[in-house]
Amino acid sequence: VGNGSQANIQELQAGNAELAFCQSDVMAYAYEGTNIFDEKVDCFSTVAALYTEQVQIVTVDPSIKTVADLKGKNVSIGAAGSGVYFNAVDILGVYGLDADKDINPTYQSFGDSADSLKDGKIDAAFIVAGAPTTAVTDLATTKAVSLVSLDDEHIDKLLESSPYYAKCVIPADVYGLSADVTTVGVGAVILARDDVAEEAIYALCADIFDNAPNLVENHAKYGELSLDYAASITSVPYHAGAVKYFAEHNLTVTGK
Numbered sequence: 001v002g003n004g005s006q007a008n009i010q011e012l013q014a015g016n017a018e019l020a021f022c023q024s025d026v027m028a029y030a031y032e033g034t035n036i037f038d039e040k041v042d043c044f045s046t047v048a049a050l051y052t053e054q055v056q057i058v059t060v061d062p063s064i065k066t067v068a069d070l071k072g073k074n075v076s077i078g079a080a081g082s083g084v085y086f087n088a089v090d091i092l093g094v095y096g097l098d099a100d101k102d103i104n105p106t107y108q109s110f111g112d113s114a115d116s117l118k119d120g121k122i123d124a125a126f127i128v129a130g131a132p133t134t135a136v137t138d139l140a141t142t143k144a145v146s147l148v149s150l151d152d153e154h155i156d157k158l159l160e161s162s163p164y165y166a167k168c169v170i171p172a173d174v175y176g177l178s179a180d181v182t183t184v185g186v187g188a189v190i191l192a193r194d195d196v197a198e199e200a201i202y203a204l205c206a207d208i209f210d211n212a213p214n215l216v217e218n219h220a221k222y223g224e225l226s227l228d229y230a231a232s233i234t235s236v237p238y239h240a241g242a243v244k245y246f247a248e249h250n251l252t253v254t255g256k
Contacts, residue, residue, distance in 0.1 A: 007082075036086065048242060049231075053128050055183050067154070075122060075123060117143065166184060170183060187232075187233070198239070227246065231253045237256045
């Protein structure tokens with residue numbers, strides 16, 4: 001069990017983990033030594049991008065219709081040091097809101113955020129995960145949940161300053177909402193320490209992608225996997241085992 005993308009990178013760095021899940025923005029921060037990382041961490045490489053993790057701004061307050069409406073509200077912006085926190089800061093920032101001054105921030109996990117929304121302790125929460133997210137689905141069984149959309153003007157402004165985001169849409173039927181939700185997302189990526197054997201990472205890629213079509217019934221996210229997306233990362237080079245696997249499928253990725 002990890003404590004967010006930054007902590008997962010640190011587990012790789014410490015040698016406590018050989019594989020880790022990470023948001024595509026946070027792995028770029030680590031590899032470049034920026035934002036939450038004081039120094040460059042380059043002991044790892046990319047295995048594959050899996051799917052998009054959408055930034056979901058969840059609320060049970062019908063008066064919150066835009067990001068601007070979060071001003072003065074009690075808002076969970078993710079566990080301290082998590083990728084969610086920086087996503088929240090980025091999005092609030094393009095709307096002219098300061099996470100420390102313009103909202104009342106709390107720092108909670110997805111599950112704790114959902115519980116706080118249910119209990120009326122907070123007004124909204126940033127959750128960054130592939131939709132449908134269990135914490136949101138469970139909340140929707142007891143509360144009238146809504147998600148806040150971002151408008152194109154502010155999305156364009158965000159993408160200009162932070163190109164690792166991508167515009168995406170959460171269909172209304174995912175949570176039984178009245179309309180589709182427009183937001184942004186980052187990639188969910190598997191990373192590996194560089195010293196993991198090439199044949200092990202090759203086998204992992206084959207296990208995931210060769211079997212994905214037959215595993216959709218086990219988890220809907222398997223239906224979103226594609227080799228083109230898996231090979232789309234440019235910020236961190238790929239592990240040798242992944243390079244070999246993608247080459248066999250006529251996809252060229254940059255390795256170390």
